[in-house]
Amino acid sequence: MSIEKDNYLMINEYLESIKKRDPAAKSKLSIFLTYPGVKAVFFHRIASFFSKAKFDLIARIISQFSRFLTGIEIHPKADIGANFFIDHGMGVVIGETSEIGDNVTIYHAVTLGGISPSIESDKQRDIKRHPTLKNNVVVGSGAQLLGAIIVGENAKIGANAVVVKNVPPNAVMVGIPAKNVNTKDQIDTTFKPYGINKEKEDISEN
Numbered sequence: 530m531s532i533e534k535d536n537y538l539m540i541n542e543y544l545e546s547i548k549k550r551d552p553a554a555k556s557k558l559s560i561f562l563t564y565p566g567v568k569a570v571f572f573h574r575i576a577s578f579f580s581k582a583k584f585d586l587i588a589r590i591i592s593q594f595s596r597f598l599t600g601i602e603i604h605p606k607a608d609i610g611a612n613f614f615i616d617h618g619m620g621v622v623i624g625e626t627s628e629i630g631d632n633v634t635i636y637h638a639v640t641l642g643g644i645s646p647s648i649e650s651d652k653q654r655d656i657k658r659h660p661t662l663k664n665n666v667v668v669g670s671g672a673q674l675l676g677a678i679i680v681g682e683n684a685k686i687g688a689n690a691v692v693v694k695n696v697p698p699n700a701v702m703v704g705i706p707a708k709n710v711n712t713k714d715q716i717d718t719t720f721k722p723y724g725i726n727k728e729k730e731d732i733s734e735n
Contacts, residue, residue, distance in 0.1 A: 539611075543567075546612040550634055565599035566615030573603045580605035607641075610664070617670070624659035626677070633662050636670035636688075644676040644693070663698070683716045 544557040547567070554560050560567060572595035580588035588605035596602045600619040603609070607623050610631040615621055617637035623629075627641040643658035657677040662668070666680050669688035674680065681698030690707040701711035 543612050546632065547614050550614055551616060564618075565601060566618040566621075569595050569599045569601035569603060569615060569618060569621075570609070570613055572598075573605070573607070573609060576603075576605035577607075577609075607659075626657050627659040628661040630662055630664035630666065630682070632664055633666045633668075635668040636672075638671045639668050640673045640675070642673065642675050660692075685711075 540561075541557070544560050544567075547560050547564070548554045548557060551560075554564075572591055576588040576591040576595070579585075579591065585605070592603060592605050601615060601621045603621075603623040604625040604627070606625045607627040607629070609623075609627075609629045610633065612632045613629055614634045615636075616634060620638035621635060622640045622642060624642050626643075629641075641660045641662075643653075645653050645658060660674040660676065660678050660680060662674075662680045663682040663684070665683045666686070667684075668674065668686040669690070671689040672686045672692065673690070674686065674692045676693055678692065678695050680686070680692070680696040681700065683698055684696045684700045684702065686692060686696070686707065687701065687703035689705070690702050691705045692702055692707045694706075696702055696707075697709065699711060699716050700709040702708065703710055
């Protein structure tokens, strides 16, 4: 199979995965041409290539151009898996040592950030400072995931939650600080990235 066909199939699979996750998506062409999150991921792939080749300045220029174009900031050294979808996208920040698995979805104004102070920054170089998101994680709008934490597979992070500790697989994290309200230890199919349903509210109050 040719490289061109491989790339076509990979892009087609990516766009199809977004269409399945976004009810507003009308066609793969509209996703490709108009979605800022798709553009941000595209530019990140290029910036990451230059970063790995040790052309750090070129990588940062590309990432800053992407930020100007999309309102999404992804550090070139962030490690991002397949079918990563940033919905809406404005205000998203993904830090240098972030790691993101396959089929992860995040919404606007999400931060994958560090918690170390800016002083003594030399001592923080080349160490893990940002979150790791495993496969199939969903992060709701405005959520803040801070520090070198691990978010387990299929976990859901509610809107505006602040997460500073490891998250188990299948968890549903809401609140400040975030707490797990999924007591069934299985994938939650009722999760809403912009909030939680009444049943979850009742659980969190108990």
